[in-house]
Amino acid sequence: MSATSGRLRQVESLRKRSDFEYVREHARKVVGSRMVIQIAAAPDDSIKMGVIASRRYNTRAVARNRAKRLVREAFRLIQSRIKPSTWFVVIVRRRISEAKCQDVRRELLTILGKANAVTKQQ
RNA sequence: UAUCGGCGGGGGACGGCCGCUGCAUGACUUACGGUGAUGCAGAGGAAAGUCCGGACUCCGUAGAGCAGGGAAUCCCGGAGAAAUCCGGGAUGUCGCGGACGAUAUGCCGCGAUAAGGCCAGUGCCACAGAAAAUAUACCGUCUUGCCGUAGUACGGCAGGAUAAGGGUGAAAAGGUGGAGUAAGAGCCCACCGGGUCCUCGCGCAAGUGGGAUCGCAUGGUAAACCCUUCCCGGAGCAAGGUCAAAUAGAGAACAAGGCAUUGCUCGUGCCGCCCCGGUUCGGGAUAUGUUCCGGGUAGACCGCAAAGAUAAAUGGUCGUCGCUCACCGACUGAUUAUGCCGUAUUGACGGCCAUGAACAGCCAGCGAGUACAGAAUCCGGCUUAUACCCGCCGAUACCUU
């Protein structure tokens, strides 16, 4: 099962505009200090994530790419603990710019826990 | 030596673990953007801004003109398809300095210069000033007539001459000197400056020199309209092309059940083939299925690359080192100060010994920093951003000679 192998590739990311619209239609919103997530029940068993880093976050392309990489890396590290059949979208906020990878991972885990989408650690 | 600015060059290295994207190979699953394996490739000097030039694609296009946009001193050499860049020289204009005190202006040196044309035309030139472009009379200067006081002098009124002087302004209608005059004036003369003309000289040319001629009113602004010469078709990879669901619309074709003929089939003939209605007429509704054509939406693929996607890869973490800065310590070098001796009138010079700091080098420790910035069709140029290091040039400050 790919969900337990701890990697992120194109299969695990939301890739179409219709996917994002599906999540936005069915989503519950959870707010954190560095990010906001919209989380929804998936139409199948998969776990998928999408990241939004708009020009309102930062006008420099380097900063937007860095934020998306941090979120993707955090997702990769905690992916095995997310309940199946979950799609969610992460919208980054300005305060993520000075965060390190561990900070982002901790916060993403906390927020997903609030949304009741995390399984108990074995 | 330090700081600042400009130009050019460089703009981190290696390894462990966990990962990402593309391609190739063969395997397993399957028909999917799958799984795991191996190999190869995987951000920049600006990838940025999108300011120029091209490649490429589609549309348009006989030719010419108008509109619109752009370029603009001259010559030589070099690179390039072009944009553009490099090197050398010349002319004009402007600024600063000098010979040389001022004005017009010429000469010399340095620097800057998007530098065709405002005697083709039009517009504008605030405030100040009399007057801002057909020149003009505010003060001033001179003068005529009349009046007043005794007067040739002064004052008043009316008129005339005058651009020398004052003052204003960014800019005031050639400059200096002389002659001349009532006072003045290129009104006239000399020199300087300027315009025009020349089948004149020099120079490839922009120009420049000479001659003749004109006393010479004819500023500034064209990154104001405009004129001259030359150049330019438009849109852009979200260009464009291929395949092509669903839905809606449009068109075309086909299909339905029964009876007769016959042993059966094919074929043929007749009736019927949405609903109401006994039936023609009439009224209502205008449908079902399949196939095809056209169109091109969602979507996919091509365009598209020895990086290359389309919610967009090139990362995370740990370690070692490099570079820069700060602090502390050890060692080495070195100047200066103090002391003694010698020369010496003094200043000063030379020699010797020890000590301590600024300073420099090197080593070790500890801490901090390591920029600007992320390809999206491709290539070239320009512009802008950039920690730190190297080289060159310039400016400023201090020190020494």
Added chain:
RNA sequence: GCGGGUAUAGCAUAGUGGUAAUGCACCAGCUUCCCAAGCUGGCUAGGAGGGUUCGAUUCCCUCUACCCGCU
């Protein structure tokens, strides 16, 4: 990505080669027992840097920020 446009007081807008107008807001005063309204006065501005010009917010160039269109 490609193409186009805008920038003026705290906010919303004018205007033009000669220092900048209007409304709202803000501040002070008058009025009122107090507030509001009204009246009077004040405050504060051309995104940045160069160039052309006697003079630039305006004209030209280079940047910066923002907005819009095209799947």
